[in-house]
Amino acid sequence: MAELSEAGGRPRPTGGLELYAWVFMRVSGLLLLFLALGHLAIMHLIHSVEEVNFAFVAERWANPLWRLYDWLLLMLALLHGFNGLRVMVDDYIRSAAWRVASLVSLYGLTFLFLVIGSLVVLIFQPMAGG
Amino acid sequence: MYRGGAGQWAWILHRVTGVGVLLFLLIHILDTGLVLFGAEVYDRVVKIYTHPLFRVGEVGLAAAVLYHALNGIRITLLDFYPELSGRQRELFYGVVALFVLLFLPGAYLMLRPLF
Helix, strand or coil: CCCCCCCCCCCCCHHHHHHHHHHHHHHHHHHHHHHHHHHHHHHHCCCCCCCCCHHHHHHHCCCHHHHHHHHHHHHHHHHHHHHHHHHHHHHHHCCCCHHHHHHHHHHHHHHHHHHHHHHHHCCCHHHCCC | CCCCCCCHHHHHHHHHHHHHEEEEEEEEEEHHHHHHHHHHHHHHHHHHHHHHHHHHHHHHHHHHHHHHHHHEEEEEEHHHHHHHHHHHHHEEEEEEHHHHHHHHHHHHHHHHHHH
């Protein structure tokens, strides 16, 4: 088990990639606070799942700023989430073989979902699809 | 490591809500990806989310995101102001209080159309 700071956060790593990952979690976390809670408020308080359909998405994504918002949320959330899982693999998985297997699948899945998500947000054309 | 107490609960909840939100995110990327297959396919699938069971589920999702966000602020504050570490328990109670304050009206607004 990695040692924890009093707060339950990881102590600040001293350098290298781990320090970048540690800083990224704090910075992306702060941005996600606004992006993710904003997304929830827009979709579930201002609108509702009753309204969400193809036409709703087409109208929303007609504005490139909403595409940018959704793409940024997607990238940050995926990287933040998968880096969190990576830390948990470090904490919980002991056997060397399982560690390698989990890390390889984790990086593979991260890449796959980053590509799928980006493609959907960036290439969607309502005319072609509808 | 902790031997129980507020800090340990804060930490366990942070992990559980984090994994839960990530799982939903992956599903949500796939369901949104269906827009590329046209209106008929997309509309049929996202209609599932209007089922009352999913309406309750989305309140759970909102709770997980809200807790993770608030406790994330607590962690970051403690990282950058180590002098606060003696107050981490009070900060956790602050997180819980803010959570209740924001979650109750939010959950009410989300569930109101069901009744």
